[in-house]
Amino acid sequence: MPSYLLLVMEPRGQRQARTAEQGRELQARMRRYGEGLKARGLLKSCDSLRSDEHGVRIRVRDGKRTLTDGPFTEAKEMIGGYFLFDCASREEALALAAACPAVEWASVELREIGPCYE
Numbered sequence: 361m362p363s364y365l366l367l368v369m370e371p372r373g374q375r376q377a378r379t380a381e382q383g384r385e386l387q388a389r390m391r392r393y394g395e396g397l398k399a400r401g402l403l404k405s406c407d408s409l410r411s412d413e414h415g416v417r418i419r420v421r422d423g424k425r426t427l428t429d430g431p432f433t434e435a436k437e438m439i440g441g442y443f444l445f446d447c448a449s450r451e452e453a454l455a456l457a458a459a460c461p462a463v464e465w466a467s468v469e470l471r472e473i474g475p476c477y478e
Contacts, residue, residue, distance in 0.1 A: 361446045363404065363473040364453040368462040370440035372431065375411060389461040390441065397445050397456070408441035440466060444473075 368390075375383065387408065397403035415430035415438075432438075443460070447453050450472070457463070457470045 361448060362450075362453075363444065363446050364456075365471045365473060366443040366445070366457050366460060367469040367471070368440045368442065368460070369437040369467040369469055370462075371466065372412070372436060372438055374465065375440075386461070386465070393459070393461055394443060397443065402445040402447055402456070404444040404446060406441070406443040409439055412438040437467065 378386070390408070394403060394406040397406075412430040412432055412435070415432070417428040417430075417432065419426045419428075440462070445453075445456065447456060453470055453472070457468050460468050462468055
């Protein structure tokens with residue numbers, strides 16, 4: 361059975377525009393979505409991610425490590441969370457992605473797990 365990664369791509373700054381109550385309600389909706397996937401035996405892993413202002417990008421070129429602290433101003437979106445699940449087909453994965461509450465306020469990117477060298 362194929363595995364899929366659903367990435368929630370949030371517009372930068374959107375979280376700060378919400379009240380704490382609004383944020384808690386949206387997170388509760390996302391948690392219920394994950395619980396539904398788990399109850400169906402599809403969910404492998406899920407979590408939300410802190411804002412990219414807490415992130416760091418790491419690059420090594422010619423043996424030299426470079427760190428860039430967030431926020432990453434060149435990015436219009438940040439990865440706000442993920443769901444990793446199994447399902448029988450791409451069509452089922454698309455239906456599961458479309459049912460994710462985040463499609464109402466963010467972009468949801470769906471990627472099948474597989475080799476990166478095709």
